[in-house]
Amino acid sequence: xxxxEENDRDKVEKKVExxxxxxxxxxxxxxxxxxxxYCDRCLLQxxxxxxxxxxxxxxxxxxxxxxxxxxxxxxxxxxxxxxIENEGGAA
Numbered sequence: 001x002x003x004x005e006e007n008d009r010d011k012v013e014k015k016v017e018x019x020x021x022x023x024x025x026x027x028x029x030x031x032x033x034x035x036x037x038y039c040d041r042c043l044l045q046x047x048x049x050x051x052x053x054x055x056x057x058x059x060x061x062x063x064x065x066x067x068x069x070x071x072x073x074x075x076x077x078x079x080x081x082x083x084i085e086n087e088g089g090a091a
Contacts (some may be wrong), residue, residue: 021039023046030036038046059071 015032018027019034019036020027021042022037023042024039026039026041028039035045050051
């Protein structure tokens, strides 16, 4: 019969965390810091995929040119502004 100390030496504790598979969404556990992102089933399927043709680069948002409206300047005509009369009251 084993002593308590021998039983303690035989026990191997591993800390695990919950993780969703990034392909199918299945919930599973993995060892903390393990780095696996796919479940065992999806890992086999992903391994069969051909390698990517190009390496992912820096992600940037698309930038569009300024529209004509942004560059348009409004010219105020002093004569027309003077013709407006205030009649009072609520708007």
